[in-house]
Amino acid sequence: MKKIINDPSAVVAESLRGLGLAHADLLEVVDEPAVVVRVDAPVAGKVAVISGGGSGHEPMHGGLVGPGMLDAACPGAVFTSPTPDQVQLAVQRTDGGAGALLIVKNYTGDVLNFETAAELAAAEGTRVESIVIDDDVAVKDSLFTAGRRGVGGTVPLEKIVGAAADRGEDLDGCLAIARRVVANVRSMGLALGAPTVPHVGTPSFELADDEMEVGIGIHGEPGRARMPVENAEGVVARLLTPILEDLPFTEGDRVLLFTNSMGATPLLELYLAHGIAERLLAERGIVVERRLVGPFVTSLEMQGMSLTLLKLDDELRDLWDAPVRTAALRWGC
Amino acid sequence: MKKIINDPSAVVAESLRGLGLAHADLLEVVDEPAVVVRVDAPVAGKVAVISGGGSGHEPMHGGLVGPGMLDAACPGAVFTSPTPDQVQLAVQRTDGGAGALLIVKNYTGDVLNFETAAELAAAEGTRVESIVIDDDVAVKDSLFTAGRRGVGGTVPLEKIVGAAADRGEDLDGCLAIARRVVANVRSMGLALGAPTVPHVGTPSFELADDEMEVGIGIHGEPGRARMPVENAEGVVARLLTPILEDLPFTEGDRVLLFTNSMGATPLLELYLAHGIAERLLAERGIVVERRLVGPFVTSLEMQGMSLTLLKLDDELRDLWDAPVRTAALRWGC
Numbered sequence: 001m002k003k004i005i006n007d008p009s010a011v012v013a014e015s016l017r018g019l020g021l022a023h024a025d026l027l028e029v030v031d032e033p034a035v036v037v038r039v040d041a042p043v044a045g046k047v048a049v050i051s052g053g054g055s056g057h058e059p060m061h062g063g064l065v066g067p068g069m070l071d072a073a074c075p076g077a078v079f080t081s082p083t084p085d086q087v088q089l090a091v092q093r094t095d096g097g098a099g100a101l102l103i104v105k106n107y108t109g110d111v112l113n114f115e116t117a118a119e120l121a122a123a124e125g126t127r128v129e130s131i132v133i134d135d136d137v138a139v140k141d142s143l144f145t146a147g148r149r150g151v152g153g154t155v156p157l158e159k160i161v162g163a164a165a166d167r168g169e170d171l172d173g174c175l176a177i178a179r180r181v182v183a184n185v186r187s188m189g190l191a192l193g194a195p196t197v198p199h200v201g202t203p204s205f206e207l208a209d210d211e212m213e214v215g216i217g218i219h220g221e222p223g224r225a226r227m228p229v230e231n232a233e234g235v236v237a238r239l240l241t242p243i244l245e246d247l248p249f250t251e252g253d254r255v256l257l258f259t260n261s262m263g264a265t266p267l268l269e270l271y272l273a274h275g276i277a278e279r280l281l282a283e284r285g286i287v288v289e290r291r292l293v294g295p296f297v298t299s300l301e302m303q304g305m306s307l308t309l310l311k312l313d314d315e316l317r318d319l320w321d322a323p324v325r326t327a328a329l330r331w332g333c
Numbered sequence: 334m335k336k337i338i339n340d341p342s343a344v345v346a347e348s349l350r351g352l353g354l355a356h357a358d359l360l361e362v363v364d365e366p367a368v369v370v371r372v373d374a375p376v377a378g379k380v381a382v383i384s385g386g387g388s389g390h391e392p393m394h395g396g397l398v399g400p401g402m403l404d405a406a407c408p409g410a411v412f413t414s415p416t417p418d419q420v421q422l423a424v425q426r427t428d429g430g431a432g433a434l435l436i437v438k439n440y441t442g443d444v445l446n447f448e449t450a451a452e453l454a455a456a457e458g459t460r461v462e463s464i465v466i467d468d469d470v471a472v473k474d475s476l477f478t479a480g481r482r483g484v485g486g487t488v489p490l491e492k493i494v495g496a497a498a499d500r501g502e503d504l505d506g507c508l509a510i511a512r513r514v515v516a517n518v519r520s521m522g523l524a525l526g527a528p529t530v531p532h533v534g535t536p537s538f539e540l541a542d543d544e545m546e547v548g549i550g551i552h553g554e555p556g557r558a559r560m561p562v563e564n565a566e567g568v569v570a571r572l573l574t575p576i577l578e579d580l581p582f583t584e585g586d587r588v589l590l591f592t593n594s595m596g597a598t599p600l601l602e603l604y605l606a607h608g609i610a611e612r613l614l615a616e617r618g619i620v621v622e623r624r625l626v627g628p629f630v631t632s633l634e635m636q637g638m639s640l641t642l643l644k645l646d647d648e649l650r651d652l653w654d655a656p657v658r659t660a661a662l663r664w665g666c
Contacts, residue, residue, distance in 0.1 A: 015602070015604045021607065
């Protein structure tokens with residue numbers, strides 16, 4: 001294993017220290033339990049939007065903390081759910097009197113720990129609601145999940161709910177919008193190479209020199225099929241077709257297209273794939289109204305990519321367009 | 334070679350197509366010769382700021398085109414200088430009557446081709462000046478370079494000169510500021526693993542499982558030393574010490590610290606390294622006033638990182654802070 005780290009067990013804490021130093025204008029890193037909190041939290045009268053999950057998916061979620069998006073992020077160990085006390089502290093630090101919405105990716109540990117935290121927070125008098133995102137169309141159940149996994153759709157979900165909270169929606173309003181995003185977003189990913197978890201030290205899986213894993217999870221969970229590597233046209237079609245068939249997305253639909261690198265796949269390839277996805281959608285009469293291209297939901301240094309489609313309406317598009325100021329996403333302010 | 338591409342010889346053209354579709358609000362991609370042009374170019378009365386170089390370093394330079402930064406970028410083939418006609422076209426498309434400043438990384442082919450383009454543009458009546466950046470302290474001469482290589486310092490240079498042009502500096506004023514940046518910026522990089530150029534198909538170099546290359550170039554050129562892999566503390570010190578000694582940077586200096594991923598090194602590790610660099614600088618009494626952390630000057634999927642330090646004064650800091658709106662860097666507008 002070659003990594004720029006010190007003690008493998010201290011990677012997350014040391015990385016968070018750097019995050020805090022790099023973005024002191026936006027966020028504060030609280031230690032033990034670790035929480036990344038918006039620097040001006042709590043914002044009085046605003047619903048607190050909180051997410052979290054295992055580390056190793058940066059910039060999600062700590063890089064998405066700031067005005068217009070998350071009030072706090074709870075970073076677990078690498079590929080490991082955050083603990084209830086992290087989430088509880090996040091609620092305590094961000095509750096501005098309007099309650100908190102927890103954004104939870106659908107992994108069994110995450111769901112359980114966020115639920116426990118919600119109960120603890122409720123016992124302290126804070127109203128807490130949760131939304132579970134399960135946008136990955138690849139497989140029904142998975143290594144760490146009952147039902148579908150939460151993957152790339154988390155970024156538009158957090159952006160849009162963050163904007164809703166910012167414009168003054170109450171907790172029920174934020175939850176309703178969150179449910180609309182979850183109902184309308186679908187993703188699928190693919191790996192050409194495996195990540196290595198620092199405290200494990202060996203690659204999470206093995207692929208032959210001519211193989212790819214279609215439908216991969218963001219922790220290297222198995223996908224739908226292992227098959228010979230295809231060219232970019234083949235790769236993009238293999239990701240896009242199941243997404244389109246699942247919702248389904250049909251002619252005339254307006255969408256946000258999010259082309260995501262899993263880590264090691266560089267922008268040169270990612271933009272190439274994005275261009276193909278745009279062409280395939282145009283051929284089906286699906287209108288790409290908004291785009292996001294880059295490494296936002298990564299899996300350490302995994303080589304591969306994912307596609308996410310969110311069906312837009314005017315309100316979701318306006319919430320996407322609303323100002324945001326975080327380490328990784330920033331526009332309009 | 335595993336990559337999300339089609340024909341290796343078409344990678345750059347296909348990737349640019351995706352870039353153009355993803356960021357049509359910011360830039361236009363012109364074909365044959367390929368130039369990425371700011372969508373509202375030419376801006377009347379403003380100095381045109383133009384850069385370029387081999388592809389494979391994304392988001393540099395196409396992702397840095399937009400208000401407050403570059404007016405145009407000239408993407409060569411992967412790791413290959415752009416041709417004079419690309420640069421000539423970039424000047425033609427962006428000349429708003431105030432001349433053009435060409436930002437050239439110090440590689441022999443780049444310098445020659447930008448020079449030829451400057452002569453062609455001058456013959457057409459446009460005043461053109463060039464600034465050559467050579468911020469890499471690692472080696473004196475290199476595989477493709479006489480003198481030092483141009484690397485990470487290119488990003489702050491392009492940002493600051495873009496801001497200077499935006500606030501109405503004339504060509505001489507922009508050139509003077511560019512020279513001040515080049516005089517005050519230093520970088521060094523390190524690789525843990527090699528990139529693979531698509532049309533070559535094999536890794537650019539071989540490193541043993543326990544080796545790293547200190548002082549690597551952004552095209553995989555040899556560095557100062559190949560040595561056993563060290564932990565993050567060791568890595569950061571090996572990059573920072575020669576940078577500090579070179580200028581030199583001393584107690585009381587105010588700096589921009591740019592912690593850059595070469596591609597495959599994920600943010601988890603990059604922020605960890607950044608935190609160490611901040612601590613080492615604080616220990617020496619050097620004040621980190623501004624930061625940039627992320628993959629901005631990459632080398633395809635090379636695993637590794639670089640550090641860049643720019644000595645700041647009030648004017649350079651204000652130009653860094655000025656609004657910018659590009660695919661990869663965006664703030665204040």
